[in-house]
Amino acid sequence: MKIEKAKQLTSRKFKRMTGVSRRTFELMVELVKASEQNKKKSGRRPKLIIEDQVLMVIQYWREYRTYYHIGLDWGLSESAVCRIVYKIENILIKSRKFSLPGKKELCLMSSEEDLVVMDVMESPIERPQRGQKRFFSGKQGEHTLKTQVVIHQKTSQIICLGHGKGRIHDFRLFKTSGVRFGELLKVIADKGYQGINKIHQLSETPIKKTKGGRLMKEQKKYNREINRLRITIEHVNRRLKIFNILDYRYRNRHRRFGLRSNLIAGIYNHELAI
Secondary structure, X not given: OOHHHHOXXXXXXXXXXXXXXXXXXXXXXHHHHHHHHOOXXXXXXXXXXXXXXXXXXXXXXXXXXXXXXXXXXHOOOHHHHHHHHHHHHHHHHHHOOOOOOOHHHHHHOOOOOOEEEEEEEEEEEOOOOOOHXXXXXXXXXXXXXXXXXXXXXXXXXXXXXXXXXXXXXXXXXXXXXXXXXXXXXXXXXXXXXXXXXXXXXXXXXXXXXXXXXXOOXXXXXXXXXXXXXXXXXXXXXXXXXXXXXXXXXEOOOHHHHHHHHHHHHHHHHHHHHO
């Protein structure tokens, strides 16, 4: 669907198709137009106008079809679709309009009212030709890329992301990601972060049942209270995976996965603010 037909859709149907609102889409188009105007050299006239280029890239994230099938719909070659996708992604990243607050923001958050929730999201990938063990996740039973998501519990805003290979444990990913918290900042995580309270005292995780043992009623009640606060990040993960590029089997080069996940997370934050 090109932009001419997309304009005829209602706001609800437009967001259902693309995953973003019209205001966010218009901002993305403005950023790309501004970048194109600042070019010193003008090349051959593109087949698609900027609005169609941005729409095609969003549909690529949303549906995650192959370049070949997208090219058939838009009348482009696979290489042309790939170039447009890379170009639009680079422009949006360099604009910093969709940047995340970052790890430094966690050190500045020192209010006792602030509450941070942390979890790891996994995205399946194709089986690597080399180093398969490094990407194999025993939890998922397949090769994956891990994304550590840190959010503000009240606002559901994503503060920062961290990335790792499927084999790495969630707690080790936290230690290697360089994430540090303010002294008065309370942190909640799942059972994969057992031992985090040794690094940050104001952190809580559900009580893990011992092998062959049972949890007491007070322990079960405590776990339910923790999970009520943790459910927010599960909703955020679901919102991110609306873009199938983070949910389906990732076929592209792994080095660009972090850029795309940060960009989509920034777009999610922008959607919260409007």
